Amino acid sequence: MENKKEIRIGLIGTGLMGRIHTNGYKRLGDFFPEYEYRPVLQVACARREDKVKAFAEQWGYKHTETDWRAVIARDDVDAIDICTPNDSHAEIAIAAAEAGKMILCEKPLARTVEEGEKMVAAIEKAGVKNTVWYNYRRVPAVTLAKQIVDSGKLGRIFHFRSNFLQDWTISPDVPQGGDATWRLDADAAGSGVTGDLLAHCIDLAMWVNGGITDVSAVTETFIKERKDTSGQVKKVGIDDASIFHCHFENGSLGLFEATRYARGHKALFTFEINGEHASIRWDLHDLNRLEYFDHSDDSVVRGWRSVLVTDGDQPYMKRWWIPGTSIGYEHSFVHQVAEFFKSLESDAPCSPTFKDALETQKVCQAVLESAASKSWKETGVSWDGK
Numbered sequence: 316m317e318n319k320k321e322i323r324i325g326l327i328g329t330g331l332m333g334r335i336h337t338n339g340y341k342r343l344g345d346f347f348p349e350y351e352y353r354p355v356l357q358v359a360c361a362r363r364e365d366k367v368k369a370f371a372e373q374w375g376y377k378h379t380e381t382d383w384r385a386v387i388a389r390d391d392v393d394a395i396d397i398c399t400p401n402d403s404h405a406e407i408a409i410a411a412a413e414a415g416k417m418i419l420c421e422k423p424l425a426r427t428v429e430e431g432e433k434m435v436a437a438i439e440k441a442g443v444k445n446t447v448w449y450n451y452r453r454v455p456a457v458t459l460a461k462q463i464v465d466s467g468k469l470g471r472i473f474h475f476r477s478n479f480l481q482d483w484t485i486s487p488d489v490p491q492g493g494d495a496t497w498r499l500d501a502d503a504a505g506s507g508v509t510g511d512l513l514a515h516c517i518d519l520a521m522w523v524n525g526g527i528t529d530v531s532a533v534t535e536t537f538i539k540e541r542k543d544t545s546g547q548v549k550k551v552g553i554d555d556a557s558i559f560h561c562h563f564e565n566g567s568l569g570l571f572e573a574t575r576y577a578r579g580h581k582a583l584f585t586f587e588i589n590g591e592h593a594s595i596r597w598d599l600h601d602l603n604r605l606e607y608f609d610h611s612d613d614s615v616v617r618g619w620r621s622v623l624v625t626d627g628d629q630p631y632m633k634r635w636w637i638p639g640t641s642i643g644y645e646h647s648f649v650h651q652v653a654e655f656f657k658s659l660e661s662d663a664p665c666s667p668t669f670k671d672a673l674e675t676q677k678v679c680q681a682v683l684e685s686a687a688s689k690s691w692k693e694t695g696v697s698w699d700g701k
Contacts, residue, residue: 319344319350319351319352319353320351320352320353320659321352321353321354321355321393322352322353322354322355322393322394322417322656322659323354323355323357323358323391323392323393323394324340324354324355324356324357324358324392324393324394324396325357325358325360325386325387325389325392325394325395325396325416326356326358326359326360326376326396326398327360327383327386327395327396327397327398327399327407328360328361328397328398328399328421329359329360329361329366329367329370329398330398330494332398332421332448333359333361333370333396333398334374335645335648336396336398336419336421336448336648336652337356337374337376338645338648338649339645339648339649339651339652340354340356340652341356341374341375342649342652343649343652343653343656346634346635346649346653347634347653347656347657350653350656350657350660351659351660352656352659352660353656354394354652354656355377356374356375356376356377357376357377357378357389357391357392358376358377358378358379358380358386358389358391358392359371359374359376359378359379359380360379360380360381360382360383360385360386361379361381362381363381364379364381367379367380367381378391383399383403383407384410387407387410387411387414387416388414392416393416393417394416394417394418394419394444395407395408395411395416395417395418395419396418396419396420397411397418397419397420397421398421399421400497400503400504401423401425401426401503401504401505401510402426402502402503402504402505404420404421404424404425404426404430404434405425405426405430405431405433405434408420408434408437408438408669409433409434409437411443412434412437412438412440412441412443412445413437413441415441415443416443417443417444417445418438418443418444418445418446418669419445419446419447419448419655420434420445420446420447420448420669420672421447421448422447422448422449422514422515422518422672423447423505423510423511423514423672423675423676423679424447424669424672424673424675424676425505425676426504426505426506426510427505427676427680428673428676428677428680431669431672431673431676432673434669434673435669435670435673438669439670444655444658444659444665445665445668445669446651446654446655446658446665446666446667446668446669447667447668447669447671447672448648448651449514449515449518449519449522449667449672449675450647450648450650450651451515451518451519451584451599451647452518452519452522452647452651452666452667453631453646453647453648453650453651453654454599454602454646454647455603455624455629455630455631455632455642455650456597456602456603456604456605456622456624457519457597458630458631459605459622459624459629459630460523460586460588460595460597460605461522461523462630463593463595463607464523464524464588464590464595468590468592468593468609469588469589469590469591469592469593469594469595470590470591470592470593471565471566471590471591472524472563472565472566472567472588472589472590472591473567473568473589473590473591474567474568474569474570474587474588474589475520475523475524475563475567475568475569475570475586475587475588475589476569476570476571476586476587477516477519477520477569477570477571477572477584477585477586477587478516478571478572478573478583478584478585479508479512479513479515479516479572479573479582479583479584480572480573480574480577480580480582480583480584481512481574481575481577481580481581481582481583482575482576482577482578482579482580482581483575483581484499484538484555484575484576485575485576485578487538487541489541490541490542490543490544491541491542491543491549491551491553492543492544493544498511498553499541499551499553500543500552500553501551501552501553502552504553506553506554506679506683507534507536507553507554507555507557507575508553508554508555508556508557508573508574508575509534509554509557509573509679509682509683510679511573512573512574512575512584513557513559513571513573513679513682514675514676514679515584516571516573516584516586517571517675517678517679518667518671518672518675519586520563520569520571520586521674521675521678521696521698521700522666522667522700523586523588524563524565524567524569524588525563525564525565525698526563526564526674526694526696526697526698527561527562527563527564527569527678527694527696527698528561528562528563528564528693528694528696529561529562529681529691529692529693529694530559530560530561530678530681530682530685530691530692530694531559531560531561531685531690531691531692532557532558532559532681532682532683532685532686532692533557533558533559533686533689534554534555534556534557534558534682534683534686535554535555535556536551536552536553536554536555537555537556537576538551538555539551554683554686555574555575555576556572556573556574556575556576557571557572557573557574557682557686558571558572558573559571559682559685559686561678564698582599582600583598583599583600584598584599585597585598585599592609592610592611593607593608593609593610593611594607594608595607595608599644602643602644603623603624603625603641603642604621604622604623604624605621605622605624606619606620606621606622607619607620607622608620623639625638625639625640625641625642626638631646631650634653654666666700667700668700671700674696674697674698674700677694677695677696678694678696681693681694681695
């Protein structure tokens with residue numbers, strides 16, 4: 316370990332994502348021991364001193380701060396990990412870039428395309444390493460799906476469909492704003508399920524199937540007013556449900572749905588790709604499996620097959636246990652950490668970069684504009700994400 320090059324992490328935000336990212340950093344050396352770089356848990360930052368000190372003690376950070384500006388100003392921090400609500404992503408990222416820090420930013424990149432463009436301009440001007448935590452790319456079965464599509468086995472792609480369904484905001488008593496429910500506050504989040512859930516679907520879809528060119532969307536806010544953190548009843552400004560169909564650059568059609576009003580679903584995230592020769596589908600609830608249909612199979616045995624993605628020759632799995640044993644949600648973040656630290660050795664970009672995430676932001680914004688105007692909208696996407 317003494318020969319490893321240290322990357323000292325400054326974590327800003329110690330909620331759920333702060334915990335998950337930190338777990339990824341802590342596991343890197345155990346399961347990717349040959350990598351030249353290793354993360355050091357240098358500084359954790361949160362607004363409440365008691366909270367951040369408890370977090371640092373539990374997770375092993377050396378120092379604490381209560382102002383993110385102080386983290387960026389420190390000479391003993393190399394990389395800034397942004398785990399805050401969406402309304403602070405741009406300000407923190409731009410300041411970090413100007414200070415010459417590497418940046419790992421939680422998704423979505425920003426609240427709007429305009430904010431995202433400023434973030435991309437800042438990192439390009441500074442020339443700093445950057446990535447955005449669209450972690451589902453790093454689920455082994457999902458990575459395998461991309462490899463199969465890239466191989467051409469599906470032939471011409473006709474359809475990509477995806478949904479992300481939850482049910483946690485159905486009660487009218489859930490407030491808008493606050494530590495646990497800031498995603499219901501339009502000022503903090505920027506949008507509702509479009510930027511929170513559909514953003515995952517869109518990033519994954521374009522990574523696997525190429526750019527989305529135009530969209531036609533409908534959104535709905537089912538509960539029009541909610542109390543804020545002060546107890547005042549205010550109009551709700553976010554979308555509770557969002558549905559759109561679209562065209563991809565390759566001529567295929569897309570169909571997407573996200574909602575927090577699907578009673579009985581906590582995190583139903585699925586996608587299916589239909590090609591000329593074969594089809595693929597995946598479900599987060601069974602994340603180690605990839606379903607595959609190949610029309611070239613003999614007719615007497617032709618049908619959907621279930622591929623358990625646990626063998627060492629499948630993406631990432633040689634790092635873990637024995638064939639037949641599963642990994643979980645948290646491992647996708649370990650893999651994203653690994654991809655970032657591996658990219659430092661070659662100075663290659665670590666996808667998704669800020670630029671890649673900006674293209675996803677363009678689709679999200681087009682969805683909202685389409686729903687508001689009840690018309691088709693061009694996305695302006697220029698996709699070259701890998």
